[in-house]
Amino acid sequence: FTNQSGIGRGLHTLExxxxxxxxxxxxxxxxxxxxxxxxxxxxxxxxxMVYRKPSPRFILEMIAEHRLDPAQCWMVGDSAADIGAGLAxxxxxxxxxxxxxxxxxxPDVIAHKIPxxxxxxEFANTLP
Numbered sequence: 001f002t003n004q005s006g007i008g009r010g011l012h013t014l015e016x017x018x019x020x021x022x023x024x025x026x027x028x029x030x031x032x033x034x035x036x037x038x039x040x041x042x043x044x045x046x047x048x049m050v051y052r053k054p055s056p057r058f059i060l061e062m063i064a065e066h067r068l069d070p071a072q073c074w075m076v077g078d079s080a081a082d083i084g085a086g087l088a089x090x091x092x093x094x095x096x097x098x099x100x101x102x103x104x105x106x107p108d109v110i111a112h113k114i115p116x117x118x119x120x121x122e123f124a125n126t127l128p
């Protein structure tokens with residue numbers, strides 16, 4: 001789930017974003033497809049929020065589409081919007097440090113005692 005306000009602001013197109021995502025998947029170096037899907041929210045911050053995090057809409061739609069058990073789902077992110085989307089969708093939430101913001105300073109991380117990991121690999125190693 002990715003907020004791409006540059007689309008809504010006219011700075012780049014949805015196709016540009018898809019090309020960047022395809023390149024990212026190549027750089028990860030795992031067998032394709034790395035992701036079964038990428039949900040792109042094109043809204044700018046001043047536009048009506050439909051999919052833009054912290055809206056839980058993408059999460060809820062993917063849970064329904066893939067017939068997932070929300071109790072087994074995780075939202076892992078590095079921003080207040082990511083954490084808020086996971087909480088609003090009533091799934092498990094974890095925060096990762098990416099350098100953008102210290103997740104331990106986010107009010108929802110503190111209030112909900114959300115686990116914080118150094119990186120996505122550290123988080124993945126905690127899963128059964």
